[in-house]
Amino acid sequence: MDGEETVKLLDHLHAPADTIRLDYDARLVRRKRLVTEGGRAVHLDLPELTDLSHYAGLRLPDGTEIALEAAPEPVLVIRGDLPRLAWHIGNRHTPCQMGGDHLVIRDDHVLRGMLEGLGAEIQEDARPFHPEGGAYGHGRTMGHDHGHSHDH
Known part of the structure; x- marks a missing residue:
């Protein structure tokens, strides 16, 4: 170039x-x-x-x-029963930033609906997003196909 x-x-x-x-x-x-x-x-x-x-x-x-x-980007700030909410977010292999009293995920209307159904308090925001690293390697969620389904 x-x-x-x-x-x-x-x-x-x-x-x-x-x-x-x-x-x-x-x-x-x-x-x-x-x-x-x-x-x-x-x-x-x-x-x-x-x-x-x-x-x-x-x-x-x-x-x-x-x-x-x-860069700042649209995110959802989540409060409530954090261990339970984090488990459901992780079960969807969604990158998640953890704070002492909240979780942060990128804005997603489907996940928002699921989390609200689980009793989460959700606030929209725009901020830099720094999700937790994964247990293996540098911590990027590289897609969802990993050999099983989440449909029940």
């Missing part, structure tokens, strides 16, 4: 010159054109599928550092 730059992933930043904000889905990449808040095109061409949530930023070939941030 002409005019774009390849980059190196960084665990720590010294002086970022710009920022790239990505939602949860967009933070899982291998090869992608990204655009900074300042309008600079950046081309990622990574050796494997990578969750950018694990990195602070990027270093461009000219040494410029670009911060990586989670």
